[in-house]
Amino acid sequence: MKRNMFTLLFAVGFVTMASSQAYEGTIQYDKKKQRAVMIDYGFTAEAVENAFVQKMARLGYKPKEEKGILNKDKGFLVFKNSYVTDISSERMDYIVKVERKSRKEKDEAVLYVILSRDEKNLMDALSPEDIGRAKSYLNNLLPDVEAASLELEIKAQEEAIAKAEKKLRDLRDDQASLEKKLADNKTDQENTQKDIENQRQSLGVLMGKRKPSF
Incomplete structure (x- = not known):
């Protein structure tokens, strides 16, 4: 019973850490x-951003990304x-930013969502119910974040395997090249040995032609 209670508490604690x-x-x-509206997730910023973008994509929306070296809003995603x-029965602009929580916490991210229309922040105009639904939307995003994180892990593992396979191919190519060089070297040694023997025979013939001196 105590063990089951510990397992349950651990699971609850893990979910709390995750989001x-x-x-x-x-x-x-x-x-x-x-x-x-904000939320902290116990996952990388890339996983969190992918989850939000993919969920919006399923609704048919693609973001415009703020870019440019001098653009202070660089990194924001705008779903117009x-x-x-x-969240709401009305159309809005969803302005999204995902940041790593800190330099040390690379697996912790913060998701910000600004609710806007006509370049005006709607947080003061929205009803508590709408804001509550926006919060619930982010709370309920956790399974999507977990799935996105898993896909990133799978991709990383696939890339690691592909890298290892390439290294193995290169090593095998090197082995084949070395084996060919060894085979060529052996042939060259045999040919050189034969040449030496022929040269020695020629030397013997020449030395046999010497006239004895008295």
Whole structure:
């Protein structure tokens, strides 16, 4: 019984570490602090971003990414005029940013979602129910994040196998090349030995032609 209770507590603790509950906060965007819905995940930023993008893609939406060396909003993903019924019955712009929690915590990420329309932050205008649904949307994203993380691990493992297979092919090619060189070397040695024997025979013939001196 105690063992089962420990297992249950461990499982609950793992889920808590993997994802906390969504909350409200701020992030700098468009030259000002913006209110946003946020959540922490115990996964890499790449996995979290992939999960959100893929879920929006299933609804038919692709993001525009903020780019440019001098663009202070670089890295934000903007889903314009999107209709996400799990959050609201109205179309909105979903402005998304995923960041690593810290340099040390590479497997911890923070997801920010700004709810906007016509370049205006809607957090003050939305009902508590809509904001609550936005938080639930992020809370319920965890299985998608886990799946995205697994796909990244599978991809990394496939790449590791492909790299190892290439190394093995290169080693086998090197072995074949060395074996050919050894075979050629052996043939050259045999031919050189025959040449030496022929040269010795020729030397013997020449030396046999010497006239004795008295």
